[in-house]
């Protein structure tokens with residue numbers, strides 16, 4: 001086996017030093033009654049080329065966005081990834097390192113993550129950002145737990161326009177800890193019902209996604225006002241990071257904690273993961289944050305350097321009193337996002353967001369012109385809800401066979417919206433693609 | 444000393460922070476002309492966009508290339524970081540993960556367009572079941588700790604379903620910090636189980652602590668001292684006898700593949716770390732992947748969606764009323780699953796057993812050759828790792844930290860230090876199976892040389908490292924006056 005370098009002589013010499021006859025003799029340290037008698041019933045080793053052929057065949061059954069016109073976002077977005085980014089990311093000094101426990105030989109990772117944290121704070125307008133979380137849903141769940149710890153209240157409010165899967169994860173995380181999750185309904189404008197939050201008592205926080213699951217931009221500042229008056233915390237979440245190139249950032253709207261998904265920032269969709277959980281807060285909540293943080297310091301010669309810091313929040317120091325159980329995070333995805341943000345720059349980021357917006361608005365307008373109903377009139381970014389004509393399922397299947405995925409049916413998530421679809425457009429779809437979709441759906 | 448000296452001085456290039464470079468108006472991204480009309484964004488919600496530096500593609504490429512040279516990875520050299528299983532990460536697995544059919548696919552397309560990915564997941568679950576004898580697997584958790592959380596949530600749901608309220612969970616004091624932290628997240632109070640003079644748990648201790656208010660026990664086997672918990676079967680019986688369940692932390696599975704099946708020894712639920720045992724790169728912090736396996740008892744409580752096969756079709760099924768729910772937005776770290784699947788097929792069943800055999804051989808070899816030089820915490824045949832301490836070097840004023848830093852000057856990544864907590868000044872060495880005997884000998888000889896230095900010229904150790912990008916860093920002031928962004 002090419003990954004196992006020992007020759008029979010190596011093994012013999014080593015066994016002599018240890019003073020046993022066979023390698024299996026070492027396993028006598030395991031009681032007989034615990035040892036398996038049967039060999040593993042697993043496939044035999046494959047050659048590299050047989051393996052490649054096998055993997056190619058599996059991958060060939062899939063529908064990559066390079067071949068399909070996919071008008072779905074809903075938490076996973078098709079953005080162009082510059083060739084330089086995966087190339088740099090594949091440098092194995094980055095990819096084959098562990099968590100930077102030895103800072104002197106991990107300055108690459110540490111500076112990279114420090115820059116990532118900085119760009120995330122600038123993107124979201126917040127004071128502090130962590131070195132990453134698993135994904136948007138887990139980051140949002142941890143944000144709610146932070147609020148519960150901080151306010152000592154055992155109830156949280158979550159907008160019904162937070163991603164449906166995020167809400168499911170929140171219930172998984174919070175339910176057994178005895179925290180009540182109250183959903184905030186939405187109104188006819190496709191926005192979370194502010195008045196409903198106003199009527200709630202004793203809530204640790206309200207979580208509002210913006211742009212929300214329908215693509216509609218929420219008025220975060222108003223929610224912040226209402227929840228602050230009730231001594232609760234304002235949490236904003238998001239799934240489409242590119243929005244912040246155009247949309248007013250959460251920090252400028254009085255938000256206390258932001259939790260979102262960073263997959264849009266140059267990370268492959270990869271059938272849903274690994275993505276990137278972004279988590280940022282105000283300075284006041286810094287010590288409640290879960291997971292790793294990188295900070296600056298100096299070395300013995302006074303030279304600038306970077307270290308993992310404020311570890312007194314974490315499980316390896318605090319064990320059951322830690323702010324979270326997280327250990328490994330999504331560090332390489334964070335570096336991936338940093339490389340992507342650096343490649344775009346501030347100017348490029350804004351322009352890219354504008355192009356995305358132009359395209360989505362184009363499709364919206366064309367569909368309206370063709371008589372398709374746009375369900376919510378409010379301002380949206382990249383995604384919007386439409387009502388397709390009765391019996392559209394057939395058209396949907398026909399389009400699928402022509403390698404067009406005409407949005408996400410919403411009935412499964414919002415029964416009242418059966419027959420409605422969530423459409424998404426990014427810079428990767430052309431005017432021709434959109435014109436074709438309009439033609440086909442109204443044919 | 445055998446072999447060559449690994450550490451020497453190369454050219455170390457400086458590189459400023461991203462925002463200390465660049466000029467307004469540059470861009471490293473291929474921005475197209477827009478083929479549709481410009482539409483202004485609603486003024487009420489419009490913002491200024493992020494204040495990022497503007498850089499050309501070349502500047503970005505040089506920036507990260509230079510940063511990378513300040514890092515040490517498995518591809519750079521031996522990385523015997525105990526408990527982390529830093530084995531070689533095969534390159535062919537990267538190829539598979541980057542196939543457009545795996546990397547460029549949306550998670551919410553109709554199932555008929557996802558069959559390859561679902562089949563891969565289904566088969567990977569099957570491989571993990573076969574390795575452990577467990578009945579069912581979820582691949583959803585994002586990392587080891589996330590797997591622990593899923594597992595403890597299932598234990599919690601199980602007791603709840605039976606109408607029982609249990610408030611405590613047993614956690615041996617050799618356990619990783621994530622274990623008590625995961626227990627606490629589910630509302631359990633962790634109760635410490637001590638280790639005996641042989642470094643393992645005693646049945647009597649577990650019996651004395653286990654009661655009907657205790658949900659179960661979290662066991663790492665082999666434990667973090669690299670020792671097999673010999674009393675595991677009896678311990679599991681005691682726990683089961685009081686209606687509790689046994690959680691297995693599978694971080695150390697690399698020691699026992701093909702030798703022990705967790706289900707056979709009484710484990711009810713366990714996690715895997717694909718980024719340890721199954722050779723996926725750790726990425727300088729993650730992403731990992733922490734699948735969880737369960738016996739029949741806990742199958743109804745597995746997270747949804749579950750991957751199922753009906754006739755020749757694979758489906759994502761959510762209709763499980765007793766499920767703990769979803770652990771992540773989508774199905775877990777699929778890209779990591781692809782790599783682990785590819786690794787298992789490259790190794791085959793026999794290869795995996797051989798990997799465990801060599802991992803254990805290497806650790807015992809190191810233990811034997813170093814036990815005269817360093818204080819060995821527990822002198823027994825070890826599994827995949829061995830734990831020393833600095834007790835013999837302490838009289839010279841030299842600590843584990845100093846020895847670890849000196850290893851850096853010689854070109855090795857240091858072992859895990861100061862963990863497990865039961866060994867003061869712990870030096871936890873896990874060589875893995877992919878190191879050559881020459882590199883292992885070189886590592887041993889280097890540590891012996893460092894022990895001589897500790898006695899004769901301790902200042903060499905106190906000053907170490909000297910050949911890295913930076914020297915020792917002031918962690919105290921980093922924490923006292925945190926500067927977390929620029």
Ligand SMILES: Cc1ncc(COP(=O)(O)O)c(C=O)c1O
Nearest residue numbers: 327328526586587588619694731
């Ligand atoms: C014994 C043990 N348990 C759990 C974990 C946590 O795993 P992860 O970092 O994947 O969350 C680790 C990781 O170092 C470990 O060594």
